[in-house]
Amino acid sequence: MRWLRKGRPLRLAWLLGLAACPVSSAVAETIQIRVEDLGFVPAQVSAHVGDTVEWVSRDFVAHTATARDGRWDVAIPADGKGRITLTRAGAVAYYCRYHPGMIGSISITAPP
Amino acid sequence: MRMRGTAALAALVLSTITAGAQGTKPNDAQIAHIAYTAGQIDIKAAELALQKSHNKEVRAFAEDMMRDHKAVNDKALALVKKLNVTPQDNDTSKGLVKQADEKEASLKKLNGAAFDKAYAENEVGFHKTVNGALESTLIPSASNPDLKDLLRTGLKIFQGHEQHAEHVVQALK
Numbered sequence: 001m002r003w004l005r006k007g008r009p010l011r012l013a014w015l016l017g018l019a020a021c022p023v024s025s026a027v028a029e030t031i032q033i034r035v036e037d038l039g040f041v042p043a044q045v046s047a048h049v050g051d052t053v054e055w056v057s058r059d060f061v062a063h064t065a066t067a068r069d070g071r072w073d074v075a076i077p078a079d080g081k082g083r084i085t086l087t088r089a090g091a092v093a094y095y096c097r098y099h100p101g102m103i104g105s106i107s108i109t110a111p112p
Numbered sequence: 113m114r115m116r117g118t119a120a121l122a123a124l125v126l127s128t129i130t131a132g133a134q135g136t137k138p139n140d141a142q143i144a145h146i147a148y149t150a151g152q153i154d155i156k157a158a159e160l161a162l163q164k165s166h167n168k169e170v171r172a173f174a175e176d177m178m179r180d181h182k183a184v185n186d187k188a189l190a191l192v193k194k195l196n197v198t199p200q201d202n203d204t205s206k207g208l209v210k211q212a213d214e215k216e217a218s219l220k221k222l223n224g225a226a227f228d229k230a231y232a233e234n235e236v237g238f239h240k241t242v243n244g245a246l247e248s249t250l251i252p253s254a255s256n257p258d259l260k261d262l263l264r265t266g267l268k269i270f271q272g273h274e275q276h277a278e279h280v281v282q283a284l285k
């Protein structure tokens with residue numbers, strides 16, 4: 001169970017019962033996206049199933065990262081963080097519900 | 113009629129803002145007060161919308177306005193405190209309040225779809241006016257760099273509000 005100690009994202013995924021990936025692929029990463037000046041930076045990222053995406057905001061207004069296909073709706077508090085563990089492959093376009101001009105996308109593929 | 117109303121309001125407020133400066137640049141204390149007042153006006157309008165409207169889209173928009181304008185105004189208050197500036201009431205901020213009070217009185221008389229439409233259209237006009245003032249007068253006139261920064265961020269947020277309000281107007285048609 002060495003991988004359990006490999007960091008919070010994995011532990012979080014495990015606790016939530018979302019670790020759908022086999023243990024052999026326990027190389028899950030945390031991908032950080034900055035939220036600044038009403039934008040997602042970078043706006044496009046690639047990730048694998050099992051990875052965690054973390055939005056780190058430096059804005060003083062609250063945002064969301066809301067998937068257009070409805071698979072998640074993550075709250076990003078002002079000067080705070082929001083995160084989600086990716087459980088399904090696919091190309092997910094997302095936006096901020098409060099500021100619909102803020103858009104981003106994540107290309108999610110099967111674990112390596 | 114409706115377009116004339118919104119345009120007339122915009123023209124009135126814009127002329128108030130220009131007249132308020134009286135040819136001279138507003139100082140930072142006045143600018144801070146104008147920006148803060150504009151925020152308070154929009155928060156008050158959103159409170160009215162949340163009391164009166166049953167439309168999901170209108171209510172979500174009003175909640176967005178409350179959240180963002182409160183955040184910007186909290187930031188503005190913290191900044192004036194840090195800069196040790198006392199916000200100064202002035203003709204522009206007084207004009208804004210007068211316009212807003214009149215608008216509020218007319219909105220209060222409306223209900224249902226008529227209210228939703230009038231509120232959303234006024235939000236488009238109001239944000240257009242405030243954004244125009246920020247771009248043409250307030251940001252260029254601000255001398256403190258922190259205040260300038262805050263106004264720039266505010267403009268970016270409020271431009272989003274303007275688009276969002278336009279979207280709500282379209283959705284109500």
Ligand SMILES: [Cu+2]
Pocket residue numbers: 062063064096097098099102
């Ligand atoms: Cu946002």
